[in-house]
Amino acid sequence: MSKMRYIAGRIMGYRLFLPLLCLAIVLLVNVVKTPSFFEITIRNGVLYGYIVDIMNRSSELVILSIGMTLVVAASGGTDISVGAVSAVSGAVAIFILGGGQTSTDFYHAPYLLGFLAAIAVGALLGAWNGFLVAKMKIQPMVATLILYTAGRGIAQLITEGQILYLRVDHFKQLGGFIPGIPLPTPVFVAILCILVTLLLLKKTALGMYIQTVGINSKAARLVGLNSTRIKFLTYAFCGLCSGIAGMIITSRVYSIDANNAGLNIELDAILAVALGGNNLGGGRFSLLGSVIGAVTIQALTTTLYAMKVSADQLYVYKAVVVILIVALQSAELKRMLKNLRVRVAVQTGKEVA
Amino acid sequence: MKRFHKLIALLAVLMMVFSLAACGNNSKSTVGTDTGESTDNTQSSGDAEATTDEASAPSDDLIVVGFSQVGAESDWRTANTESMKSTFSEANGYQLIFDDAQQKQENQIKAVRNFIQQDVDYIVIAPVTETGWDTVLQEAKEAGIPVIIVDRMIDVSDDSLFTAWVGSNFLQEGYNAVEWLAGYLDSKGRAEEPINIVTLQGTIGSSAQIGRTDGFAEKMAAYSNWTMLEKQTGEFTQSKGQEVMESFLKSYDDIDVVIAENDNMAFGAIDAIQAAGKTCGPDGDITIVSFDAVAAAFDAMIAGTMNVSIECNPLHGPRVAEIIQKLDAGETVDKLQYVEEGVFPAETAAEIKPTRAY
Numbered sequence: 001m002s003k004m005r006y007i008a009g010r011i012m013g014y015r016l017f018l019p020l021l022c023l024a025i026v027l028l029v030n031v032v033k034t035p036s037f038f039e040i041t042i043r044n045g046v047l048y049g050y051i052v053d054i055m056n057r058s059s060e061l062v063i064l065s066i067g068m069t070l071v072v073a074a075s076g077g078t079d080i081s082v083g084a085v086s087a088v089s090g091a092v093a094i095f096i097l098g099g100g101q102t103s104t105d106f107y108h109a110p111y112l113l114g115f116l117a118a119i120a121v122g123a124l125l126g127a128w129n130g131f132l133v134a135k136m137k138i139q140p141m142v143a144t145l146i147l148y149t150a151g152r153g154i155a156q157l158i159t160e161g162q163i164l165y166l167r168v169d170h171f172k173q174l175g176g177f178i179p180g181i182p183l184p185t186p187v188f189v190a191i192l193c194i195l196v197t198l199l200l201l202k203k204t205a206l207g208m209y210i211q212t213v214g215i216n217s218k219a220a221r222l223v224g225l226n227s228t229r230i231k232f233l234t235y236a237f238c239g240l241c242s243g244i245a246g247m248i249i250t251s252r253v254y255s256i257d258a259n260n261a262g263l264n265i266e267l268d269a270i271l272a273v274a275l276g277g278n279n280l281g282g283g284r285f286s287l288l289g290s291v292i293g294a295v296t297i298q299a300l301t302t303t304l305y306a307m308k309v310s311a312d313q314l315y316v317y318k319a320v321v322v323i324l325i326v327a328l329q330s331a332e333l334k335r336m337l338k339n340l341r342v343r344v345a346v347q348t349g350k351e352v353a
Numbered sequence: 354m355k356r357f358h359k360l361i362a363l364l365a366v367l368m369m370v371f372s373l374a375a376c377g378n379n380s381k382s383t384v385g386t387d388t389g390e391s392t393d394n395t396q397s398s399g400d401a402e403a404t405t406d407e408a409s410a411p412s413d414d415l416i417v418v419g420f421s422q423v424g425a426e427s428d429w430r431t432a433n434t435e436s437m438k439s440t441f442s443e444a445n446g447y448q449l450i451f452d453d454a455q456q457k458q459e460n461q462i463k464a465v466r467n468f469i470q471q472d473v474d475y476i477v478i479a480p481v482t483e484t485g486w487d488t489v490l491q492e493a494k495e496a497g498i499p500v501i502i503v504d505r506m507i508d509v510s511d512d513s514l515f516t517a518w519v520g521s522n523f524l525q526e527g528y529n530a531v532e533w534l535a536g537y538l539d540s541k542g543r544a545e546e547p548i549n550i551v552t553l554q555g556t557i558g559s560s561a562q563i564g565r566t567d568g569f570a571e572k573m574a575a576y577s578n579w580t581m582l583e584k585q586t587g588e589f590t591q592s593k594g595q596e597v598m599e600s601f602l603k604s605y606d607d608i609d610v611v612i613a614e615n616d617n618m619a620f621g622a623i624d625a626i627q628a629a630g631k632t633c634g635p636d637g638d639i640t641i642v643s644f645d646a647v648a649a650a651f652d653a654m655i656a657g658t659m660n661v662s663i664e665c666n667p668l669h670g671p672r673v674a675e676i677i678q679k680l681d682a683g684e685t686v687d688k689l690q691y692v693e694e695g696v697f698p699a700e701t702a703a704e705i706k707p708t709r710a711y
Contacts (some may be wrong), residue, residue, distance in 0.1 A: 004554040036603070044630040051600055102428075103649065163617075165649065178626070246408065264550035306602035311557050311586035342619045 003264055019292040022325045026299045028161050034306045048180045049250060049260065049301055056122070057183045058298030059186030060245040061084075061192045063266060065272035065290040067126075067241030070197075070234040073214045075133055075284030076323055077140025078270050079238050084151025086246030086262035093118035094164045094256040103165040119243035125151070126239015127232070132194050134231035148266070155258035165255040175251030192216040193244065201287065210234060214282035269299050272321065382482040393688040398481045413487050419468030420477040423504075424456045426457065432603055433479065433504065433667035435558040440670030446494050447674075458482050462489045469496045472604070476500045490514040499680055503669045505560070512688070516680065521665050522691040523561050527568015529663050530612065530642050534578065535698050548579045548609045551601045553587040553594050553622060555614040562586075563663070565614045582608065587618040594618030598625035610640045614635045616650040616662060618690070619643035623658045634658040635699050648711060654702035667711060691700025 011017060030037035032051075040049035064082050071079045096117055099108030107114075125147055132143035174185050201207030211231050212220045217227040245265075250256050274280055275296055276289025300321055309317055327333055418441050422434050432452070433451055450473060452464035457464035458481045468476050476498050476550075480486065486507045491514065493500050499516040506518060538544050552569070555562035566584065573579055582605050587594035594613060602607060603623060611633070613619035619641055626633045633639040634657045643650060646662040653659040669692060676686050697705060 034604075044628070046628075048629065050600075050603055053596075057596060089435075103397075103652075162431065163427065249592065252595070253624075255591065257590065257617075260588075260592075302600065305585065305597060306604060308583055308604065311554055311584065314586070 001219060007208055015277065015286055016292060018329045019275060019289050019296070022134045022328065023292055023296045023299060026303055026321070030306060037306055042182065046177050050292055050306060051087055052184065052307050053185050054299050054302050057302065059190040059263065059293045060248045061268055061272060061294040061298060063241050063245045063293040064191040064269040066197050066287060067238030068269045068273050069276070069278060069285050069287055069290040070210060071140070072273050072280055073285035074210045074231050074234040075140050077133065078212060078280070079129060079235060080141060081125070081129060081144040081147035081151055082238065082242040082245070083156060083262035083265040083271055084155070085122055085239055085242035086249055086257055086265065087155040087256070088125060088151050088158070088263050089118040089122040089243040089246030090250035090256045091158040091258055092121045094250055095158050097171065098164055098166040101164070102162055103167065105167045107168055113137050115247060118239060118247050122243020122246060123236050123240040126242065127236040129239065130232035130235030133235055134228045146184070151183055151259055155256070159256055159258050161258070163255050163257045167254055172254050174250050175253070183333050188249065189244065189248060193241065194287070198287060211284055214285070226344040239336055254301045272297055275309065275325055338343045355664070375515040379710060390524050399556055399590055411441060415443065415446060416475065416681065417448045417450065418475045418477060418677070419450045419452070419464070419471070419681065420471040421452045421461045421464040421479065423454055423479050423481050425453065428711050429645065429665070429667045433669060434641040435711070436668040436670035437477070437673070440674045446672070454481060456481055458485060465493060468497060469493055472496070474632040475680070477673055478502055479504045479546055480507050480582070486620045487511070487514065501673055503673060505685055514526045517676050517686050517688055517690060519676070519690045519692060521694060523564020523693070524568040526644055526663050526665060526694060528572050529694070529696050530644070531572035533642070533661055533663070534610065534642060545578060549582050549605065550579060550610040550612060551582050551605070551608055552584040552612040553597055553614060553618040554584050555586065555589045562614055562696050569612060575599065587613070587621065589615050589617060591617040591621040594621030595625045598622040602626065602629045602631070610642060613641065613643045616643050616645045616647050619659060620649065620653065625655065635660055648706070651697070651702045651709065654697070655706065657699065659694060659699060661690050661698045663696050666692045670684050
């Protein structure tokens with residue numbers, strides 16, 4: 001009995017337990033409502049099913065939430081420009097590859113050039129955010145607000161306000177399928193991003209540095225860490241992630257719509273970090289928590305579609321579930337539950353006596 | 354450490370160049386008198402600034418029209434601008450003062466005040482938002498300049514603040530969709546079969562979404578064999594349209610018709626259908642009914658993946674010119690005027706496309 005309680009305690013004490021539990025609950029609702037939800041079949045030589053959709057559609061959010069986690073951890077602030085930066089990156093890629101034409105069906109430049117340019121622009125814009133936050137000590141939300149608004153303007157400037165199409169099958173592969181591989185490409189890109197970032201954080205002291213700077217930037221400075229540089233790096237990295245996400249977003253629709261590409265995705269990315277059990281005040285962080293958070297958000301959207309919730313009620317349902325998840329993970333609720341348990345124990349103790 | 358500083362300085366410079374470029378594009382006014390002028394010219398650079406001075410001395414024999422446009426966010430908008438520019442050309446006896454508001458109402462209000470100062474004969478506004486027009490339109494009224502609203506409607510306390518409105522009848526577009534679909538199913542001999550329909554709605558609450566959804570629902574009631582399986586919003590974007598369609602395809606095995614409330618969502622739906630191993634279009638399993646009829650929709654119809662696109666006509670220029678001519682002759686005009694809108698099925702797409710202005 002005590003051993004079981006010990007094991008249960010260990011599982012519940014595991015950092016990712018609550019985020020995973022929330023994801024599981026969101027998914028399990030479907031067992032009741034949509035029994036076919038977990039079916040995976042093969043169609044057209046690729047895997048087909050709701051679960052594949054969730055993995056596929058959450059990819060760009062996962063990538064953005066990786067960058068966002070590091071930004072939050074190091075600076076205790078959020079980067080609200082990621083959606084706009086994605087749009088700029090996508091616009092740059094399509095502008096270069098499509099030669100600036102409204103609609104074209106062949107590459108005007110090598111794919112690699114467009115891809116690297118898009119990511120470089122993302123990193124550059126991220127570095128600008130980093131400069132404002134780390135060096136100029138502007139509050140992160142204010143600093144990134146600049147690109148949040150100006151970013152879409154820059155993207156529109158590049159596209160001249162039009163939707164640019166690039167109808168090349170090869171370009172669609174990043175957001176679709178590579179022939180012969182049954183899983184959507186974005187899933188692989190997301191996994192690759194997670195692995196590289198984890199390696200970077202665990203194999204070097206970077207993860208610890210970020211955490212230290214986030215907990216107390218002045219103290220970190222006193223022990224010899226360059227807090228400014230670390231904060232700067234996290235923003236630049238977040239911009240890089242936005243660039244990659246922007247490539248996936250544009251590849252999915254083989255076009256760039258500067259007004260709508262990655263619209264409001266920054267809010268989902270911040271939510272993903274929060275749902276992952278991370279403190280938005282900075283410091284200790286869990287990358288995998290954010291990844292689970294991102295998948296949970298997409299799982300929720302897909303679930304609501306599968307449950308045939310009508311469009312005007314969609315956001316209400318989403319809001320309710322998000323409130324429940326966040327409340328479930330709040331430290332205050334844990335404390336209240338603990339108090340309750342103690343009180344009950346005392347009560348029963350008295351009755352026995 | 355020093356290298357790091359240099360890097361930051363370099364980045365800062367680059368960013369400043371970026372932001373300068375962004376600023377340079379703000380609030381420009383151009384005098385578009387040349388019919389051949391494309392919107393790209395007004396888009397690309399700041400060299401068009403300060404040309405308003407020329408316009409401040411309008412010549413006597415031309416009717417001077419000030420037009421404040423929303424921006425250039427879509428093909429539709431560009432075609433709308435183009436229609437105005439080609440209609441109000443000098444050859445036709447007009448002088449057009451064009452202002453691109455870059456999606457900002459404050460720019461539009463500024464532009465209207467400029468028009469009043471320049472004492473133009475008519476003001477045409479394609480409003481960014483519905484509300485917030487009372488003050489500036491009152492100023493125009495006091496200056497005795499008639500105001501014509503195009504595209505979106507405005508919400509003012511006093512209807513006499515604008516002379517006329519020209520735009521699309523979204524409800525009628527919904528009716529048109531039902532009418533075409535009924536005729537199409539009839540021609541395929543499927544008039545009596547049960548027909549399963551799903552709808553990709555636009556952004557909930559937008560006038561296009563409300564009109565098209567309600568119009569379709571109203572006329573659809575006459576066909577008892579049609580079933581609306583589900584309606585879900587695709588927010589007028591291709592990526593959301595694709596995502597929602599993916600979900601529809603998994604929920605229902607036997608979708609016969611997809612109604613996409615704009616062309617972009619239809620493109621997304623077509624991708625989703627093809628990815629699921631089904632076919633769509635005139636020769637496919639699923640019939641695609643779309644709205645707007647932008648150029649890319651004609652491409653899709655020629656490629657055989659879309660069945661029909663119901664037009665949302667951006668060519669407001671001629672109708673506005675008609676109103677202005679009547680007003681100039683001292684006649685009264687109807688307050689609300691709808692532009693004529695066509696239905697373009699795939700069969701005619703190839704021959705119609707070259708004649709399309711957008």
